[in-house]
Amino acid sequence: MSEITKIPIFVRDFSFNVKTKKGYKTILDHINLSIPSGSLVAIIGASGAGKTTLLNSIAGRVSGKSEGSILFGNEPHSDRINKILSYVTQQDTMHTNLTPRQILRFVADLRLPKTIKKQEKNQIVENILKSLQIEHCADTIVGSPESGIKRGISGGEMKRVNIGMGLVTNPSVILVDEPTSGLDAQTAYLCTTILKDLTKDGRTIISTIHQPRQSIFELFDYLVLLSHGKLVYFGPINEIENYFSAIDFYPPRNTNLADWIIDLVSLSEGELKKEETINKLSKSLSVYQKDEIQLDIIHDKNDDKKDEEKDEEKDDKNEVDKDKKDELEIQDIPNDFEDVDIPKIANPNFIQNNSNGIIKGEVGTLEFIKSLVKYYNDSDLMKKTLSMEIPKEKMNLHLEKTANSIKKTLILTKRGFYGLRNQKRYVIQRLLQPAVLSCLVGWVFTGISNNQSGLMDRMGILFFIILSQMMMTIIAVLFVLPKEKAVFLRESMDSAYPTFSFFLSKILTELPFGILVPTIFAVIISPIAGLQTEPKKLFTLVAFCILSSNTGSSFGYMISAATRLPEIALALAPVMLVPMIMFCGFMIDLNNITKALSWIQYIDPIKYSYLVVVKNEFTGLKFTCTQSELVQGICPVTTGEQFLKLKDYYDVSFWENALVMLAFIFGSWILSIYFLSKARKREAGR
Numbered sequence: 033m034s035e036i037t038k039i040p041i042f043v044r045d046f047s048f049n050v051k052t053k054k055g056y057k058t059i060l061d062h063i064n065l066s067i068p069s070g071s072l073v074a075i076i077g078a079s080g081a082g083k084t085t086l087l088n089s090i091a092g093r094v095s096g097k098s099e100g101s102i103l104f105g106n107e108p109h110s111d112r113i114n115k116i117l118s119y120v121t122q123q124d125t126m127h128t129n130l131t132p133r134q135i136l137r138f139v140a141d142l143r144l145p146k147t148i149k150k151q152e153k154n155q156i157v158e159n160i161l162k163s164l165q166i167e168h169c170a171d172t173i174v175g176s177p178e179s180g181i182k183r184g185i186s187g188g189e190m191k192r193v194n195i196g197m198g199l200v201t202n203p204s205v206i207l208v209d210e211p212t213s214g215l216d217a218q219t220a221y222l223c224t225t226i227l228k229d230l231t232k233d234g235r236t237i238i239s240t241i242h243q244p245r246q247s248i249f250e251l252f253d254y255l256v257l258l259s260h261g262k263l264v265y266f267g268p269i270n271e272i273e274n275y276f277s278a279i280d281f282y283p284p285r286n287t288n289l290a291d292w293i294i295d296l297v298s299l300s301e302g303e304l305k306k307e308e309t310i311n312k313l314s315k316s317l318s319v320y321q322k323d324e325i326q327l328d329i330i331h332d333k334n335d336d337k338k339d340e341e342k343d344e345e346k347d348d349k350n351e352v353d354k355d356k357k358d359e360l361e362i363q364d365i366p367n368d369f370e371d372v373d374i375p376k377i378a379n380p381n382f383i384q385n386n387s388n389g390i391i392k393g394e395v396g397t398l399e400f401i402k403s404l405v406k407y408y409n410d411s412d413l414m415k416k417t418l419s420m421e422i423p424k425e426k427m428n429l430h431l432e433k434t435a436n437s438i439k440k441t442l443i444l445t446k447r448g449f450y451g452l453r454n455q456k457r458y459v460i461q462r463l464l465q466p467a468v469l470s471c472l473v474g475w476v477f478t479g480i481s482n483n484q485s486g487l488m489d490r491m492g493i494l495f496f497i498i499l500s501q502m503m504m505t506i507i508a509v510l511f512v513l514p515k516e517k518a519v520f521l522r523e524s525m526d527s528a529y530p531t532f533s534f535f536l537s538k539i540l541t542e543l544p545f546g547i548l549v550p551t552i553f554a555v556i557i558s559p560i561a562g563l564q565t566e567p568k569k570l571f572t573l574v575a576f577c578i579l580s581s582n583t584g585s586s587f588g589y590m591i592s593a594a595t596r597l598p599e600i601a602l603a604l605a606p607v608m609l610v611p612m613i614m615f616c617g618f619m620i621d622l623n624n625i626t627k628a629l630s631w632i633q634y635i636d637p638i639k640y641s642y643l644v645v646v647k648n649e650f651t652g653l654k655f656t657c658t659q660s661e662l663v664q665g666i667c668p669v670t671t672g673e674q675f676l677k678l679k680d681y682y683d684v685s686f687w688e689n690a691l692v693m694l695a696f697i698f699g700s701w702i703l704s705i706y707f708l709s710k711a712r713k714r715e716a717g718r
């Protein structure tokens with residue numbers, strides 16, 4: 033493997049805004065960081081401070097309005113940078129039906145340069161397993177009880193596999209979102225030690241972290257402390273105490289330093305309530321929105337720089353605001369505005385001497401936080417940050433080509449089959465399902481008669497056969513694809529493979545089911561129910577069952593790809609299926625459908641399969657009548673052909689309908705790829 037390229041990261045005057053109904057909201061406000069290569073950096077702050085947004089901004093995974101710059105060495109984020117950067121998400125998104133060793137080996141096959149030999153790739157994986165201390169569970173299936181896969185490895189081990197997936201490419205920069213969330217203290221410490229070790233050969237690692245223990249906090253080199261999107265501190269961890277003691281804040285003995293500073297820069301409950309009420313007030317009094325009353329003081333951008341000028345202006349403005357507030361009282365002022373209670377600070381952690389008068393306001397108030405931000409902006413730490421020189425020369429990133437798209441499709445297909453091999457029970461269930469269902473249904477229809485009532489019975493069973501093929505696969509896909517889609521989105525953020533490789537591999541992995549399930553169903557049900565079983569008839573029935581089954585799975589893919597939530601996908605499936613059932617020709621005669629809705633039958637795949645299997649079954653059959661079925665002494669239908677002509681199905685063509693079914697399948701594949709690409713772009717924030 034090539035050596036690590038040491039990459040420092042520079043964030044310069046970076047602001048990030050998102051569009052909301054009320055206009056742009058500032059999430060990050062003029063952030064400046066200079067992170068030397070080989071450092072482990074913690075981003076901390078209260079909930080909503082902007083930690084994840086900052087991490088995502090560095091990863092180039094945000095969509096919104098940004099100003100300023102984020103540089104890796106001297107380059108902004110690009111596909112080239114993405115190849116040496118790894119993002120470890122908070123969710124442990126991986127194939128839970130594989131073992132850690134299999135997961136890492138497939139990542140290696142997909143993402144490592146094609147010049148690296150198989151043996152060397154395996155060795156890289158073994159080294160990662162060893163360094164992450166997960167060798168003991170390397171061959172245990174990860175597991176996911178909620179997906180019906182028996183629980184395998186523990187949460188902490190899963191977290192390490194997640195980190196390991198990000199390490200395979202030997203990245204120079206690793207961004208980690210909450211690596212310790214949900215872990216016990218010991219495992220959290222172990223995970224952070226692993227990250228610390230990874231910085232030793234020059235990697236730069238930036239991690240958001242939630243309430244770290246003191247021992248974990250001390251492992252970090254630098255701290256980024258955020259409060260309401262503003263930078264309150266960026267500097268070495270070991271200078272924090274000195275920094276705050278200079279403004280008369282001392283952490284009490286035996287206090288967790290991280291908790292203490294987060295509390296220090298958080299708004300008190302009263303302030304939060306005030307903010308909430310002010311928002312309510314401004315909303316209900318839209319009459320003043322045009323006047324741009326500065327009620328939203330949190331996101332007032334310019335205050336820090338122009339504090340002095342503002343003091344004068346403030347008096348004037350207060351007058352204006354007072355007038356306006358007086359007017360507001362005539363309007364519908366929320367009752368609770370006057371009840372807002374801003375508690376006095378009674379937290380013994382923040383006994384505020386403040387003798388030098390630098391910091392204004394009481395802890396927990398906006399004034400206090402603004403004052404801290406201003407103090408930091410004027411500090412030596414900030415000067416040091418800004419003085420760190422951005423390298424002039426372009427970095428040599430040792431980028432080598434990975435396997436081509438076809439090879440990647442095959443690797444992904446192989447991964448799919450490994451997953452199935454690890455889930456034997458699931459495979460057996462899927463193959464048993466058509467066998468059991470066909471026996472049961474066949475049994476209900478056993479001994480279908482050849483008299484006039486047998487005509488409708490035959491129509492009924494043929495309708496059920498086609499419908500069940502579509503439904504079985506739609507449902508199977510809707511359960512499986514969302515989980516795989518999550519892995520796809522994660523891997524595509526890492527540019528691991530193109531969208532069509534993923535999709536094609538899914539089709540190939542599902543194909544054996546798409547052939548076996550309908551074949552088992554048709555072959556078992558035909559003799560039991562008394563349908564025609566000559567080879568040609570059976571072949572036609574099997575062929576259209578296969579086409580229906582694959583149309584079902586293609587629709588399932590399309591719905592899953594187009595929707596963000598599996599629940600929505602599951603709710604959409606019946607919405608699609610019901611019109612298909614209605615207009616296929618079984619429920620209502622196709623000639624009797626009202627004109628305005630008649631067009632639906634032409635986009636109904638069930639119809640195209642159903643008509644062919646009806647023609648296939650009825651051709652060559654002779655029908656009789658019981659005494660009660662005779663009409664004026666005549667038996668109305670005596671041959672299958674007569675019935676087909678009566679129904680207008682006689683001219684139905686096997687090949688034409690097969691081609692239409694194939695068009696449905698390919699059409700939904702194309703749409704699925706389109707929707708997946710869109711989801712991928714959305715995820716990338718582009």
Ligand SMILES: Nc1ncnc2c1ncn2[C@@H]1O[C@H](COP(=O)(O)OP(=O)(O)OP(=O)(O)O)[C@@H](O)[C@H]1O
Pocket residue numbers: 050051052057059077078079080081082083084085086
């Ligand atoms: N796309 C968006 N639209 C509107 N508001 C957003 C958007 N993204 C983030 N925010 C808001 O920006 C703020 C910062 O969000 P972010 O997720 O970065 O916070 P965080 O510090 O990571 O919080 P937590 O610790 O709770 O995960 C929050 O108030 C959040 O609601």
